[in-house]
Amino acid sequence: MTAWSKLLVATTRLIDLHDSAHEPGSAFVQVSQEQRRGLRDGYWLDLGCLLLDFLLDIDFATNSAFVSQTRCLAHLREHYPGLSANDLSFVVNLLATPSEIHFRSAPPTLESNEARGMASTKRTALIEKQGQTGQVRLTPSGRQAVTLASQVEDLLYSEYDAAKVLAALARSDFARIPDITNQILMAIRALTQELRRIRENPTREGKLAAFLDNERHYHNALSTIQNTLLSARSQLATPDAMQRFEAWRESQDEEWDLRMLSGAIGRVLNAIENLSRRLSELLSDIAEGRIQSMGVVDFADLARRVLHAPLPEALRDTLVARMMPFGLKVAMPRNSTLVPLLETRRAEKSDAALVFDEQADARPEDPLLARYLEARGPALRQRLEKAPLSLPEALEEGWHHFEAQDCLAQLLNTFVDTQLVDSRLSVGVEARPFVVTLADGRRIDGPVTPSLGFFQGDEAGLSPRNEPSRVAQRVAEQDETL
Helix, strand or coil: CCHHHHHHHHHHHHHHHHHCCCCCCCCCCCCCCCCCCCCCCCHHHHHHHHHHHHHHHHHHHHCCCCECHHHHHHHHCCCCCCCCHHHHHHHHHHHHCCCCEEEEECCCCCCCCCCCEEEEECCCCCEEECCCCCCEEECHHHHHHHHHHHHCCCHHHCHHHHHHHHHHHHCCCCCHHHHHHHHHHHHHHHHHHHHHHHHHCCCCHHHHHHHHHCHHHHHHHHHHHHHHHHHHHHHHCCHHHHHHHHHHHHCCCCCCCHHHHHHHHHHHHHHHHHHHHHHHHHHHHHHHCCCCCCCCCCHHHHHHHHHHCCCCHHHHHHHHHHHCCCCCCCCCCCHHHHHHHHHHHHHCCCCCCCCCCCCCCCCCCCCHHHHHHHHHHHHHHHHHHHCCEEHHHHHHCCCCEECCEECHHHHHHHHHCHHHCCCCCEEEEECCCEEEECCCCCEEEECCEEEEECECHHHCCCCECCCCCHHHHHHHHHHHHC
């Protein structure tokens, strides 16, 4: 969808309201789909948008000079090689013919009870055409339309709006700051909602691919906006800006406070922090493959359908067994134990706005597990090459001692995640209980004995590579007895 398409999407229903012949006060409030005439292939609309974009480029290059239709035709034939001069003339005549728009003007004063007055304008022609030569150029309305269409895009172009805040501060035009920040805030919220839709519906491959392509540009735009607004907020606290604001406030009819301006900037910074967090979450989900399709379920409608047509008994019993906790021993957390945690989390507040930047992330310190594997990993692999190592044997041999401290949890991690030591390792389980008492009095026991080793084939966990399985020996002895 192009920028022009987005502009039309935002204004089409307003045009339908303008053209509606519905009688005021009528009880018939249902609305049917508008029947639009035309070829329904977008041909004329595309020609008009291409022509307006070309005229804007010429307008900048020649300072609003007229251009011949022959030059316009040569440019449009780059997109439509078989374009005829009659088609271009039709588009030019249509865009150069004004259409009257009726609207209501605001009352003179807010205190008066007068109704809004009717007004109209015919300044709707997008192209100005010379009667003798037929040369064309953009009208002020056309220039505004092309500019609006280019700004319907997303956050990538809002960094220039943030610079307007500094310009407003320099000119003491403080009333413009909330309006500028609201425009930036709308762009940030639009992208935030778009990210949420991408996460909920990853089947929109086009949106996801476009976001991944522009991810770095979004990061740069967010960084620029953040730095600009932080600079503006710091300038608001300077004595010069405060004096100019006080002088400006005395000449205003409405009541203004400096905190209104800092609050408007702060809302944008908070929105940037929220957007940065969603960016990091989406990129993490994409990298780890956690993107899943999520559909919107109308549970009220689902409940009505179940009441109207009950589910089959087999499906009903399956759903009840999976969803209804009929057991008496149900673990439920106490609310009182969670209140201090919630209050602590709620009290934590940082004034610094965060911006997602995966390249500038500081390398975290190595945890104890990483140091343990780096130091004891080679020796542990050599030990496992000789024979499998059960958990009781590992404790007796002292593999949980490292750097003069107890690393029992790190040793147990090697039995849980065997990839930490060697990708070929696996865990075997023998059906014999074990009890180990450590030197400090701790007692470790279990109904089965886990063993870490290089097991092979379907006998993983039963027959290690370097010794026969005890379970297999017991089965063989039972066969001989029988």
